[in-house]
Amino acid sequence: MVFEGAAGQGVQTITALLLPILKNSGYHLFSCTEYMSRIRGGSNTTEVRITGKKRHAYAARIDLLFALTPHAFERLRHRLHDHTLIFAEKEQFGEHCDHRCIDTPLGRLAAEAGGKVYANTVALGIVLAVIGIPLEQCAGFLREQFADKGAEVVENNLKATSLGYDFGLQVPKAKNLKVPEPGQENGKELLLMDGTSALGIGAVAAGCNFICSYPMSPGTGVLTFLAKRAADFGIVVDQAEDEIAAINAGLGASYAGARALVTTSGGGFDLMQEGFSLAGMIETPIVVHIGQRPGPATGLPTRTEQGDLALALHAGHGEFARAIYAPGTLEETIETMQHAFDIAQKYQIPVVVLSDQYLLDAVTTIDESDVKRLPVNPAIVETDEYYRRYAFTENGLSPRGVPGFGAGIVRADSDEHDENGLITESFEMRQRMMDKRLMRLKALRENALPPTAIGDTESAEIVAVAWGSNRGVLEEALDRIGDNQIAGVHYAQVFPLGPGTAALLGNGRKKIVVIENNALGQFADLLQRESGIVASHRILKATGEPFSVEEIIEKLMEVLNG
């Protein structure tokens, strides 16, 4: 089902109430959001899926639409089918009103409940009736939600829900809607969250205690998440004057021993590149989260894309080691964020975590037992008076001291430097330092996260490859196709790729289909460069929308039947 409304109309109020009710009732649910770059007005939608199995993907087909603006029909007509139930005020929907429309007196019922503001809870009542969730099952929850707004607001909201519910029960066509049975017994125990929260939880679990960032959609949520919890976890939070300040502050903090994170989007990361290169030179760990959105330049500020992989891969001048992660589910996001911190500290390098608007705003459930905590390894040594920050070692990694911990002096230098961190112009020293800094590439490659196989990749003739947020859509598409000629592989680490990549993908004996939310196939190029595996097909999309399950099924079927 899809809820459409203008910014400021409160569509989010409906879904903010509906999602926990669905979760507590044991339904498998998935929700994602698309919105325009404006504060009021326009036409935004939130999709809520109720599924028979756990799913993490956007579906194009709309069975039930709640339209609060006249723009809904034009924007969503290609996603409607013959039996879509469209709830809308008749006068609002005007000329588009056909046999599918159910004239829904949201305004009248809201006024009856106490005022216009209750239209959203009227809508909630209608949805609950249509799905078939008993009203009494939610009364307690609704009371709690509105409790701090006073008794009158609580009662009016309950009345609005109840009026909506009664209306919903009387919609004859709604009886034809097939709603999957609740599939989870422990609904109340499950956690409900979006991708942003998963990243934040991962950062907290990793012991992140410093974040300095400049707001930029869709990366800002991670800053907000940590700011809200700063006092609980002793996290230093600073809103930088610009992204250049953000990464340099992060590096200063990390030099002093903090576990530092910066969050941004592609445009902000452009500004950070010199700092990213500095991290490589001074061997100082930092984790950079890039919430991708369509570029170039300002692009589509509130939409989704996977267009910044090449940016992350090539960011910063000069040659230095890095790792890039791109998780695709809540579980994977929480764990990968911790892994990113661990790798950054262990190898003393900059690490990028790539997400995108779609993943960050997508909401689903997760079992608490699937929230993994990785050990936080000590990264810092106490120095003595002979300490040399860049001492040569067998693996190129020097013990990392910080100022004020021990008798030693800790020098970080952006210029080429000697073991003490003092500036040098010796060509021989330059060569040794380059070798030292790049030596860790091998270990990074060998310790790359193994990709996730979906189905039997060994026997399949076709392997569909996805990375980052496309894990869910690929899993569902393959499940629904149900043909063992085709399997999938998902990469949560996109650089470096492990040594077994070519073997896993059949050493050139299989058809490889790479699916990515960009125009050129950046991961396909990377895969070829890193492993020699050439994609026979690229399924690409750069409209600013995520792939729908239907779209991926159709494209994969073309390959299968081709």
Added chain:
Amino acid sequence: MDKQRTAFGMPADTDIAWCPGCGNHMLRKAVKGALEALDLSPENLVMVSGIGQAAKAPQYLHANMFNGLHGRALPAAMGIKLSNWNLTVIVESGDGDMYGEGGNHFLHAIRRNYDVTIIVHNNMIYGLTKGQASPTSQRCMTTPVQVGGVLLEPFNPLAVAISLDAPFVARAFAGNVEQTQAIIMEAIRVKGCSIVDVFQPCVIFNKLNTYPWFRENTCDLPENHDPSDRMAALNMAFREDKLPLGVFYRNAGRELYEELAGIGDTPLFRQDAPGVEAFSVMLDTFR
């Protein structure tokens, strides 16, 4: 460690990349003198700089050092200070670094007012890139780029710092080591973002603002100047006939950013990852 060496001294064979006669040598002496006189320990001091000849200053002191990017010393200094209150953090860089490339950070460091001492080597020229105008170059000075003379009025760092209510704003002349050292000592003692702009002649590229020029065109602040009077301080900062030297402005009343932000005094490197219970309380909010 050499027996002869003082706490902040470097080995005698340290190759100093500054030109003979450069004002940086005297400024170095003043900074080192201040650090020693204050009896700071090198292990708890971090010298932060950007890029340029002035920014090499921390290379020639025995102390912790973060020699970062051009213009970006201040954000790094903030990250260091907010992560460990126990460290004394001093930023030393040039006029191009601080007022040009890093101008935005200069404004916002003063707005925040975290505890840092900013010492700017102001030679009114770009030395390392061979003689182009800096933000503080005098109008009409010709350079290889400003071939018809500098078109713009110089940036006035003191007026900006006083306007932003920096807790300590001073100007010194490197040619006067004693006064410079005294000012730097006070600046380090001040809690908050203290600014010391230091005139420092570039003997190779700046043929206009030479040692004699500075001697002729500077003067001490009037004896009756009251540094707690902000408008008087601004008036002095705007003086053009002679450029006054000394402490222009003091405001001990400004709150520190690290206190306002509620940052604890345990260094972040000593902080453990959240315990099982605190973590689980956070997860509960998602149920």
